[in-house]
Amino acid sequence: MKPKILIVEDEPAITDTIQYALETDGFDTVTLSSGMSVIPLISENPVDLIVLDIGLPDINGLELCKEIRKAHTIPIIFLTARADEIDRVVGLEIGADDYLTKPFSPRELSARVKAVLRRTQQTTPSTLSVPAFTVNESKRRISYFDKILDLSHYEYKILKTFIRRPGHVYSRDQLMDLVWDEPETSMDRTVDAHIKNIRAKLKTVKPDMDPIVTHRGMGYSLKEDL
Ligand code: CA
Numbered sequence: 001m002k003p004k005i006l007i008v009e010d011e012p013a014i015t016d017t018i019q020y021a022l023e024t025d026g027f028d029t030v031t032l033s034s035g036m037s038v039i040p041l042i043s044e045n046p047v048d049l050i051v052l053d054i055g056l057p058d059i060n061g062l063e064l065c066k067e068i069r070k071a072h073t074i075p076i077i078f079l080t081a082r083a084d085e086i087d088r089v090v091g092l093e094i095g096a097d098d099y100l101t102k103p104f105s106p107r108e109l110s111a112r113v114k115a116v117l118r119r120t121q122q123t124t125p126s127t128l129s130v131p132a133f134t135v136n137e138s139k140r141r142i143s144y145f146d147k148i149l150d151l152s153h154y155e156y157k158i159l160k161t162f163i164r165r166p167g168h169v170y171s172r173d174q175l176m177d178l179v180w181d182e183p184e185t186s187m188d189r190t191v192d193a194h195i196k197n198i199r200a201k202l203k204t205v206k207p208d209m210d211p212i213v214t215h216r217g218m219g220y221s222l223k224e225d226l
Contacts, residue, residue, distance in 0.1 A: 002026055002027055002028045003027055003028070003048040003049065003117055004027070004028040004029070004030065004046075004047045004048050005022050005027045005028070005029050005030070005047065005048065005049050005050070005051060005113060006029075006030045006031075006032065006038070006041070006042065006047040006049070006050045006051070007019060007022075007029055007030070007031045007032070007051045008031075008032045008033075008034075008035060008038055008050060008051065008052045008053055008056065008061070008064075009031070009033065009051070009053040009079065010033045010034065010053060010055075010056055010057050011053075012033070014053075014079075014102070015031050015033070017106050018051060018106055018109060019031060020106070021106030021107060021109060021110045022106075022109075022110055022113065024110075025110045025113075025114070027110075027113070030045075030047065033057075034056055034057055034058045034059075035056040035058050035059035035060075035061065035064045036058050036059060038050070038052075038064060038068065039067060039068060039071075042068070042072060042074065042138075043071075043138035044138075046074075046137075047074060048074070048075075048117060049074060049075045049076070049077065049113055049116060049117060050068070050074055050075070050076045050077070051076075051077050051079060051109070051113070052064065052065065052076050052077070052078055052079065053078075053079045053080075054078055054079065054080045054081075054082075054085050054089075055080070055081060055082075055085075061078060061079075061080075062078075062085070062088055062089070065078075065096060071137065071138060071140060072137060072138075073137075075097040075116045075117065075120045076096050076097055077096070077097060077098045077099060077100065077109070077112055077113065077116060078096050078098075078099035078100070079099070079100055079102060079104075080099060080100075080101055080102065081101070081102040083101075086099060086101065097116045097119075097120065098112050098115070098116050100112060130163050130166050130222065130226050131226060132144060132145055132211065132226035133159075133163050133226070134146075135160055135163055137160075140156055141156075142156060142159055142160065142163070144202055144205050144206070145205055145206060147205045149201050149202070149205070150201065151198070151201065152194075152197070154179060154180070154190075154194050155194055155197055155198050155201070157178075157179040158175060158179050158191075158194055158195065158198060159198055161175065161178050161179060162212065162220070162221065162222035163222060165222075166221075166222045166223065166224045166226065167221055167222070167223075167224035168221055168222075169215050169218050169219050169220070169221045170219045170220055170221065171218060171219040172191040172192070172219055174219065175191050175219070175220070176190075176191060195212060195214075195220055198212065199212055211223045211226050
C-alpha cells in the first residue's frame with residue numbers, strides 16, 4: 001500500500017507542486033487548504049505523514065501541531081516562509097519531525113518525506129499487530145481481548161509503546177523519555193508503579209496471563225506471541 005501524505009497548505013500553486021512531486025514518487029496524497037479540518041480528517045482517515053504550512057489562514061501551524069500531538073503521533077514536516085518561525089519549530093520541541101523553508105524544491109521535500117517515514121516507521125509501524133490488543137488512537141483507548149481498559153494518561157502511553165514493538169525491552173529511562181511530558185520531574189519508581197497498575201488492570205481481564213515481562217536490571221517488554 002502507498003503511504004498517504006496529507007498536505008495542508010493554503011497556496012494552491014505550492015500544493016499542486018508538492019502533490020505532483022509526491023505522487024510521482026509513489027505516494028498517495030490528500031490536500032487541505034486550511035487547518036481546522038485537519039484533526040477531524042486524520043481521526044477518521046489515518047495518514048502516514050503531514051506536510052504542514054505554518055502560515056495558514058485559520059490557525060497557526062505550530063498551534064495546530066500541538067493540538068495534533070495531543071492524540072496522534074503522525075510525523076509532521078513543517079513548511080515555513082519565515083526565519084523566526086524556524087526558531088520556534090526547532091527551539092520549542094513541539095514535535096516536528098523536520099521542516100523546509102520556502103522556496104524549496106519539490107524533490108527536496110519528497111526526499112525529506114521519505115527520510116522521515118524511514119526513520120519513524122522503524123519505531124512506530126502504522127499498524128499495531130498484537131492480536132490481544134487493539135489500539136484506537138483517536139479515542140485514546142486500548143482494548144485487551146476485546147475489553148476496553150480503563151487506563152490513565154501515562155498507563156495508556158506506556159502500554160501503547162509496548163504494543164508498537166512487542167519483544168523490545170524498554171529501560172525505565174527510555175519509557176520516561178518516550179512517555180512522560182516532563183521526564184525530569186518524575187522518578188524511576190513512577191514507571192514501576194504504572195507498570196504495576198497496568199498489570200493489575202490486564203489481570204482483571206485475563207487473570208492467568210501476564211503479558212508484560214520484567215527484565216531484571218534492564219526494563220520491561222511486551223510478550224511477542226500474544
Ligand atoms: Ca501559507
